[in-house]
Amino acid sequence: MTGSTVTESAPSADVTQVTVCAPVNIAVIKYWGKRSVSLNLPTNSSLSVTLHTDDLRSTTTAACSPLFASSGEGDILWLNGKKENVAKAKRFAAAVEEARKMRRERETADASLPKLSQQPIRIASVNNFPTAAGLASSASGYAALVFALKELYDLPVSATELSRAARLGSGSACRSVFGGFVAWRAGEKEDGLDSVAEQVADDGHWPDVEALILVASDAKKDVGSTEGMQGTVATSELFPARVANSVPKRMKQMEKAIASRDFDLFAETTMRDSNQFHATCLDTYPPVFYMNDASRAVVRLVHAYNDLFLAKEPSGADETDGPTYRGYRCAYTFDAGPNAVIYTLRSNLPQLAAIVQQLIPNAPETNKEEFWGPYLAELFNSGSLPDVSGVIEYMGLSPLPVGAIRRAIHTKVGPGPTVLAKGYVDGVSLLRTDGNIIEK
């Protein structure tokens, strides 16, 4: 196979190579609906939290070399170790062509630069989470791709330009180009030049925001999100009200919530927007369902838990922009699948995890480390979780049958794409012949 060329000739100065990682982002104001399918231009702005690459990431190695030409295969892409058909991966090929074109322009302007644009490219990308989990693998994947190409070719592109390029691959990927809290401005131009993401606040601004992702056991998707959202645009009679009224108001509320670290406003706006997005899916014809009974159990759990601590906000001049209640402990949001992402503040995470364990129990034989990850597993195993029996009693909910949630992923707000290595690490190519990446 052609991939073996790398091994045979590596390490070699003739191979230019970079390895990067890029984060997953989970929207709190949802992107749903395209005004242009070919350009991935959205019907409305959206806003997301970038999750930490320590926990969830796409890692991508991009390499080019004159040695790759000998096989005659041209560009090659491996996704999670599996070689893809580049001819069919049109958005991938377009991203490579755009980067190569920019590189060629640089090489033309500066004859001293190596002619990387003339070399076949090889790219290997892996996610550290199962694609089937319904997490937004295309967002982190395309963000990693465009970032890797920029670094490989040493392109002088701004983060905004990178965001635009990522958007062409997969809409929400434009938000994974930044860390922290990120808004994707829908823009108005037909060519989409103004449809880019921008950082609202970096990952150091509100580091207390953490996320507990509950991966549903039955995570099969009914309808893909591109098909689903275009069905909504075409058939939902409620959708225009969301685009015209709810989203613009909520974008402002959410930016205000983040700027002032107002978790109540953040939480309530997040939940209202998740519900409204799924409402427009249900108003689609035929209807699209992403949430299942386990998802709904999480919704009930979060509301019942919050209700114990909520106080109705006294009315005031600011009320129209403020949350209805004060004292939120956590907030759910659901993408186009049944998995719940629960945002909470760090101080509250152990109690939340203990409640989840009681009400959505995993089987007794479950490996706590595999299910909960190291931080929470340590709390479970050392018996340091708070006693929630009183809280559970007040919540008045019955536990779900064992096993509705397959695993939990605990993470926090994190940075944008990062270069992990340029060239070789310890003299060994990161790009193996099978397309897998050896991480440090």
Add this chain to the structure above:
Amino acid sequence: MTGSTVTESAPSADVTQVTVCAPVNIAVIKYWGKRSVSLNLPTNSSLSVTLHTDDLRSTTTAACSPLFASSGEGDILWLNGKKENVAKAKRFAAAVEEARKMRRERETADASLPKLSQQPIRIASVNNFPTAAGLASSASGYAALVFALKELYDLPVSATELSRAARLGSGSACRSVFGGFVAWRAGEKEDGLDSVAEQVADDGHWPDVEALILVASDAKKDVGSTEGMQGTVATSELFPARVANSVPKRMKQMEKAIASRDFDLFAETTMRDSNQFHATCLDTYPPVFYMNDASRAVVRLVHAYNDLFLAKEPSGADETDGPTYRGYRCAYTFDAGPNAVIYTLRSNLPQLAAIVQQLIPNAPETNKEEFWGPYLAELFNSGSLPDVSGVIEYMGLSPLPVGAIRRAIHTKVGPGPTVLAKGYVDGVSLLRTDGNIIEK
């Protein structure tokens, strides 16, 4: 107990008595949201199919007698054999008072009339279906009540006035005053005088329309419908678009569908409206869920089944008012609970039942007669159901776990309230001492 008075003195000419039954109705354009809670005035018009009282009914006996005064108990109400606290049953008491007032006016005008208005009243009402099944027992119950009072007091009220009186008891009860296909006009007046139901077509107009009700096993309601709908009115940002745009258009489409017996338009409008109603529930804050995984399985089944027979309608001048597709076999609708009501045409019912049996299987030990009712049980037991193995294969759906549906109720379009008996039947009072009704 006071009820024994009846038995002791009956049969007696001193007891005036009537027994009536009234139907359940299931909306195809949903009522959801009140503009006045005290008067049960809706935010939007709605339209329903009256189901046949052969299968689903409230049976109500109303009796009055000077003999009832001796106990000093005043008016008495039994619901399903259980004596209610009339002081707390304010809407019941108001209905009785209104009828009594009208009777008093008649008695004042015509001294020859017996003074029934001065006698305590005893009312016993039973449903032939479990209240907990989530079927609209309050609609048939209040329609039976106001109809029984009219008959007991021989009041010269029109069906429209009866509808208004029923509405005050329970909004959708105003539609159960008519048979066939019934529209409830929202009206505009503050006093609600113009908020009444009217018959769009009687039960002989389109007798082929049948219904298969699938009663979900887990039929516990999250939130009552009055609380749920007022939550939607107060918090859903999508709801105004439903009221202003979707419902008025769909009312016209539905009346057109019924007038022309256009099952395609009927089916598609029914499903779109059910979905939109549940979408506004999901857009409520906190969200309200009535459908569960079994409900969603029925939705998928109906779409997959229809898809085998649907052809995209060629565009034409009439397209904006017409269905998108032609060839519908059936249509689901869900009220404020997980039970599915599937409307279909008579010729198609056996195939539909056979498909449901395959994809939402009941346990092998299930008594077919109890589960399916006599007509379908006979088809099942005699092996006369059509072979649906090919259809099932094309549908490509996996069966649900056994037992998601508790029973099926097969019924059809039916008439409005009916008098079953006046006075005594075979010399025996229909009103027994325990409040139960002896039907003929």
